[in-house]
Amino acid sequence: MPRPTQLLHPAREPAATRPAATLLLLRDSDSGIEVLMTRRSQRASFLPGAYVFPGGAVEAMDARSHSQARRRATQTDQHLTQAIAAIRESFEELGVLLARRGDGEHADQRDMAALERSAPLAAQCQNQGLTLSADEVFALAHWTADRDLPRRFDVPFFVARMPAGQTPVADETEQFEPVWVRPAEALKRHQAGNFFMIFPTIRTLERLAEYETVESVLQACAASEEPLWRCCPRAGLLAGREVRFMEHEHPFGELALVCPDGQVVHALDWQSEQPVALLKNLLRLTAPNPGAMTGPGTNSYLVGDPASGYIAIDPGPADLDHLQKLWRAAGGDIRMIVCTHSHPDHSPGARPLQALCEQHSQSKPPILGLPSAPTAHANCAFTPDRPLQNAELLRLNGQTQKGNVSHTLQVIHTPGHAANHLCLVLLEDGLLFSGDHVLSGSTTLVDPPDGNMTVYLDSLDVLSAACSEHQIEFILPAHGHVIGGFSGEASAAIAQLKAHRLAREAKVVQAMQAQPEGTLDQWLEQVYDDVPTRMWPVAKRSLLAHIERIEAIYP
Numbered sequence: 001m002p003r004p005t006q007l008l009h010p011a012r013e014p015a016a017t018r019p020a021a022t023l024l025l026l027r028d029s030d031s032g033i034e035v036l037m038t039r040r041s042q043r044a045s046f047l048p049g050a051y052v053f054p055g056g057a058v059e060a061m062d063a064r065s066h067s068q069a070r071r072r073a074t075q076t077d078q079h080l081t082q083a084i085a086a087i088r089e090s091f092e093e094l095g096v097l098l099a100r101r102g103d104g105e106h107a108d109q110r111d112m113a114a115l116e117r118s119a120p121l122a123a124q125c126q127n128q129g130l131t132l133s134a135d136e137v138f139a140l141a142h143w144t145a146d147r148d149l150p151r152r153f154d155v156p157f158f159v160a161r162m163p164a165g166q167t168p169v170a171d172e173t174e175q176f177e178p179v180w181v182r183p184a185e186a187l188k189r190h191q192a193g194n195f196f197m198i199f200p201t202i203r204t205l206e207r208l209a210e211y212e213t214v215e216s217v218l219q220a221c222a223a224s225e226e227p228l229w230r231c232c233p234r235a236g237l238l239a240g241r242e243v244r245f246m247e248h249e250h251p252f253g254e255l256a257l258v259c260p261d262g263q264v265v266h267a268l269d270w271q272s273e274q275p276v277a278l279l280k281n282l283l284r285l286t287a288p289n290p291g292a293m294t295g296p297g298t299n300s301y302l303v304g305d306p307a308s309g310y311i312a313i314d315p316g317p318a319d320l321d322h323l324q325k326l327w328r329a330a331g332g333d334i335r336m337i338v339c340t341h342s343h344p345d346h347s348p349g350a351r352p353l354q355a356l357c358e359q360h361s362q363s364k365p366p367i368l369g370l371p372s373a374p375t376a377h378a379n380c381a382f383t384p385d386r387p388l389q390n391a392e393l394l395r396l397n398g399q400t401q402k403g404n405v406s407h408t409l410q411v412i413h414t415p416g417h418a419a420n421h422l423c424l425v426l427l428e429d430g431l432l433f434s435g436d437h438v439l440s441g442s443t444t445l446v447d448p449p450d451g452n453m454t455v456y457l458d459s460l461d462v463l464s465a466a467c468s469e470h471q472i473e474f475i476l477p478a479h480g481h482v483i484g485g486f487s488g489e490a491s492a493a494i495a496q497l498k499a500h501r502l503a504r505e506a507k508v509v510q511a512m513q514a515q516p517e518g519t520l521d522q523w524l525e526q527v528y529d530d531v532p533t534r535m536w537p538v539a540k541r542s543l544l545a546h547i548e549r550i551e552a553i554y555p
Contacts, residue, residue, distance in 0.1 A: 252485045305407075375450040
């Protein structure tokens, strides 16, 4: 993890979370699943006017009501307490009760008429011979409120089928206007601005919209007592507005690195005019070369600080304006220039940047990396001032008022995407600069003969081992946002990337077996049927790399 001394924002303790529970009551309709929602009071202190699912805080009485509830053998005491809380809240707010009579039938409106919402529920059920149907409630999701919020809840979102013979009636105090709505319709109305919902509600409805029937939802949730997903979102700024992201979404890792305690201050807009501070010792300047292969552009990184000087990683294309901004961001004190590989969006800027330093600072930082191999394309020719050895250390040292400061990059040879590809680990802060070997949101091109699929996969294993050895939690790719954000995510991203490649390879084998005399284009159509056709010319190169690997394994 990054050193606390390198964090941009002072550490703060997020507000403690309060236990709560929410229940999504579902029913089938001719047009698909419908979910019961209700509007919160405009005078409510929390989420005024928002459309929500019934729910609220877990209370002490919920834990004392286990004997009045039916449970599954696999339900833990905690899950049972939460399920009881969700059932109780749906009764208090909407007059809907998940309970059964002694004869096994669901409670209906006649049973409900004998109950008062303001009185303790479990005791009333006992008097009426009703048992709470906690065994019919299943965990769909688990949300923990964002770290930036002053009032935070830790909330399982349960699902259950709406009991027959009951009609929801809002309490007209906390909740108003109960409405049955299809998930897609609720999302559409929210977009139109007349159905306000908060982030967890929106994301939950997006997932729920993927199911066609209530039974399909319940079956998916009944497979395990664990929720289908867990999330504690993070927020950043896009076009000046707060935007929240789940763990699997690309900006999440960057927000976790820059604002680990949830401060909503980091701008996520891609721009090439100003360097973006990620840590006190780390700046990113994205080159103005966006495209299908480069995403938002090539990320040039500056590691170091004013006391130690800087190492520039991947200066990018020979764009003088970009290089001048990079030089100015370093205060003109660039000590080394490192290229992760020789592709034209990474290394051509190295010589002009070196000349810029020499012209203005009378210093000539060495250009470091690995020379391009004979297999490289003509536009990928690269000769460093000195080749880097595997495991070599590149060190910056400086003196500040608080003492000595050091920033050490360890070189890792990672051929595969290119024969001369390397990655770098910032040892003091556990950061991996992955070049093009690991990207954010996409896989990289493996283009023979300079690219080699077997070697690429082997290099992924090397990076995975490095993540374990150096406790790496964040990956900084040459294209896209920082990857990471929670324990083990960096290693998981690498493992997922390898699994994706092997799954693609299995499709290649299947296509070759189905059409032994097929052409490359015929196999391409089968293997990359999930990829836009505009990307097929690029995918064709990686297909060739897979075929070469398969033919080497099965000669």
